[in-house]
Ligand SMILES: CSC[C@H]1O[C@@H](n2cnc3c(O)ncnc32)[C@H](O)[C@@H]1O
């Protein structure tokens with residue numbers, strides 16, 4: 001199967017793009033080739049698909065359910081009691097809704113940490129996206145729960161899941177306040193043996209850091225260092241409350257970090273994400289939305305804008321976090337974090353890309369595409385999405401979207417009544 005995109009704007013030039021199978025084969029002006037199908041790129045710009053490197057897809061079911069609260073009361077009083085009631089069917093429809101929202105806003109890949117990840121896998125398989133899905137682990141410092149968590153992880157990776165290569169797996173210990181050091185070390189060893197990423201919430205709030213010092217005698221990154229689990233496989237979400245030595249330790253061990261500006265702002269977890277310091281130290285930083293119960297949507301265009309404006313504001317520096325770096329954080333950096341040959345439009349990379357409709361106020365005039373994308377637009381500018389060489393959305397329409405909206409709303413209302 002081949003697709004020819006004709007006459008789209010790429011890095012300021014009118015360009016053709018030939019996709020063959022899963023890959024971008026050729027990029028250039030007026031390609032003299034034929035293809036099975038042709039997309040008219042006139043009045044459109046092509047960008048790499050966004051890589052959302054931290055979310056909880058099925059939390060779409062909790063959108064608008066528990067707003068205006070700080071992290072721990074929000075989790076303990078509102079979210080966890082309802083997550084305890086989730087069925088596979090709930091997670092499946094919540095994940096289908098998340099995939100729909102991601103496709104409509106130009107995301108082609110996501111890193112997910114959520115319960116019943118096999119149901120998310122089914123949704124991702126059907127919706128055509130690419131994802132790395134964490135098998136999650138909690139033990140709340142109780143040895144019998146740690147044994148159950150280990151058995152769950154072993155079983156998850158024994159079962160042959162039989163999905164396409166678009167779906168990969170990872171381990172998702174929730175946080176250092178819900179997972180014991182012993183279980184974290186076991187998971188790290190399992191991740192090492194099976195070449196899996198390990199994804200963890202860390203240093204999200206000042207209280208988490210204070211508690212870590214009280215409980216373990218060390219700040220969170222130093223605690224992970226002592227446990228011996230800082231490694232290039234480790235992907236940290238949030239990582240707001242870090243000092244300069246901790247940033248150095250992350251860089252030295254090749255640890256990756258994901259910035260979640262909307263959730264950090266809405267839960268008032270912290271503003272001072274030290275992007276410049278991490279970038280300068282050599283830490284690869286990706287961008288995430290977090291789940292819809294804390295960021296309320298999965299729009300990576302909005303996340304780029306919030307990341308940039310928040311970074312400029314707290315530093316009192318308008319030069320901080322410029323648009324071009326935000327686009328890289330949301331695309332190439334995310335692909336690098338997940339070990340994917342994607343995130344750039346060039347021959348040989350995976351055909352994961354979007355077309356922006358430029359015929360809109362946000363892109364008029366279009367002196368600078370990245371500026372308009374980050375500072376003026378939102379995810380509704382996306383017209384066409386291709387993932388793994390397949391068209392998932394054309395003319396801003398995704399097949400079956402009405403049914404997904406209907407079913408996801410029904411399971412969300414039913415969950416709250418249970
Ligand atoms: C291990 S399943 C994922 C778990 O994480 C919870 N969660 C969602 N957002 C956050 C956040 O910002 N910090 C910590 N934990 C979060 C989610 O509700 C699931 O229980």
Ligand SMILES: [Zn+2]
Nearest residue numbers: 201237290291
């Ligand atoms: Zn999270």
